Amino acid sequence: MNKPEPIKTEDQPLGLYAKREPVFNRRIDGKFRRLKWGIMVICLAIYWITPWIRWDRGPYAPDQAVLVDLAHRRFYMFSIEIWPQEFYFVAGLLIMAGIGLFLVTSAVGRAWCGYACPQTVWTDLFQHVDRFFDGDRNARFRLYKAPWGPSKIARRLAKWTVYLLISFATGGAWIFYFADAPTLHQEFWSGTAAPVAYGTVFVLTMTTFVLGGFMREQVCIYMCPWPRIQTAMLDEKSLLVTYKDWRGEPRGSLKKAEKNPGQFGDCIDCNQCVAVCPTGIDIREGPQIGCITCALCIDACDRVMAETGRPRGLIDYATLEDAEQEKAGQPPTRHLKLIWRPRTILYFTVWSGIGLAMLFLLGTRVHTDLTVAKDRNPPYILMSDGSVRNAYTLRLRNMEGRPRQMEIGIKGIPGAVMWSEDMGRDQASRSLTRTVPADETQGVRIYVVAPADSVEPEFTFTLQAEGDARESDEAEVRFDSPEG
């Protein structure tokens, strides 16, 4: 370690580009592997089942529980319906997701990377396919090295077909979030779906096939910005998968250790931690960007420690602070205690604060909305009787799943009356009633006329939906006149 090691240049030519070293990770069982299985099943189930959940919203709205209806600019999530102008709810959700990641990272390290990230989940799935077709680590390595022949071609084709099927199921499920799933499913197979549906499925199938089947850990190491951000997020109290070098070093095989008791650490240099790693790194080199903290090396090492009769946890979740304490012979801080510290509490406060604020807004929001645009050209019209008229375009929004009667009213300017473009002035009054279709916006052009002697520069349009006094809105507008 002290002297720089010279490198034999002749057998390792210096290159600007590195070939990918394929990863053949060994099968392993253990508590983290089982946790990973569980999370994988839950994630995939959520992904594939969600679009098929039905949710009754009455006759005027789709009955799909989660639906991003881009064509009609509506976003449905169970009992919540969001219109484009309420997109701040989605923005809030994204901010919560971001802060949630910060929270998880500061509490349990790169848990997102290790368990829940789609790249991890699908890579894991594809690695199981590898194992099913080509066997475990050594068999896969042998097949990789073997020259191309009929048997290898057949195996590869079979495996890639399964890759493609999984990719197709993945890319195919995505489109069901954007249209009625059963209808689109039928249209898709009968060839009548929109071209964009087929295009999306093709693109997502190919990205899944390439990213999950072949790119795998390269995505994490070279393409994903998150590991870089996480590196900045981690601190001395973050849980990392740690090789406890103070306990393991110097490494020595069982035989060496038996011959020289007391000379070697607990690591028997069996390389099992390297063999099971899905990103092909050596955890014993310390924390690194390639480590997604999936903890499979912990499972592998624990098993070896059990077989050799040594205490578990040579590789284990630990913080940098733990490392210092353990090196000094003190017990590590309990991990549950680590979760409650100012940083995590701050993140949790912000995260839940945004969540509660959004829930409050969702619970108290009104499904009736009025916006008014005043005609600017001409600003006002003189009528033949000398009164002054202004024109306005009102937009009445009925954000409920049923048609509703709405009453437009005028507040201010005594003597002012209004009528709309489909009426004559003889029918003018202080209030008009319109039926706005379910879940729609209706534009109404309104003419407001006021006697010249009672003109005021401003007044207010009111909108009141039938049935519920809270379902109302107001808009203050200008009223132009020759004098004003």
Next chain:
Amino acid sequence: MANADNKPAGAGRRIDEATNTETVGHEWDGIEELNTPLPRWWLWSFYACIVFAIGYCIAYPAWPMVHSATEGMLGWTSRGQLEKDLEAQQQERAKIVADLAITPIEKLPGKPALMRAAVAGGAAAFKVNCVQCHGAGAAGSSGYPNLNDDDWLWGGDLATIEQTLIHGIRQPGDADTRVSLMPAFGKDGLLTPAQIQDVTSYVLSLSGKEKASPASQRGAAIFEANCAVCHGAQGTGDRQFGAPNLADAIWLYAGNREAVSQQIGNPRHGVMPAWGERLDPVTIKMLAAYVHSLGGGEDFATVATPAQSEDQSEAAATETAAE
């Protein structure tokens, strides 16, 4: 990958202690470079992008030449794209246009959806054909009527507006064009200048612009003898002759002494083209619907009711046919 210097490639390479990474072997005043090669697939994706760019240049217009750009094998042009989009748009409109063609304008208010489409189409056509005189907001200007108000020279219901649009006003060569001819009382010596001033006083007093005075009283007699034939005894005008209402607050030119006396002595006569020669009947129908919708339209109820009853009878007819 030859090095710039003549040393054998990679001589002096070593493992850097701090990072556990190999160096490339160069050294500049003690500064060394770590060897962190790019993944090779990265290079291939770079090449793939170059191939795509070449393909794009061949398929689509790309390189600027002296007079125009290279055309591309697919023959795509933004102009062609626009034509295609317009064609698609026209096809979408085709049904509405066909419906409008067979619907008499009086029946339009009975079909609210068609009416809305007509108003929207009329708004677009207005911007192309009418704003030059009537203004973008249809508010007109001196000599060009304001179409937003409730004062109509010839009438403000849908059919009358359509008629005015088709045949125009004082359009030479159109037998059905609307003609009104205010005599030039001053120029032709029908009234003396003093009489004209008196009539002006009377006309201005009708809408309260001026207070009644001896002059307006003199003018009243002159008005009755010369003007009431067309403008009515009360000066409220007559749409049959296109004679303006002089008793309201709206003036085609201006409601002051100068403009009114000029209009009596040597009147101006505005002309509106007969749009029937220039635009198709559907566009004219849409324009009429738009102008009618601007807030001064007349005869909503009377027009809407028979149209609705006709719709009902149509529905009844289809029901009987179904039976």
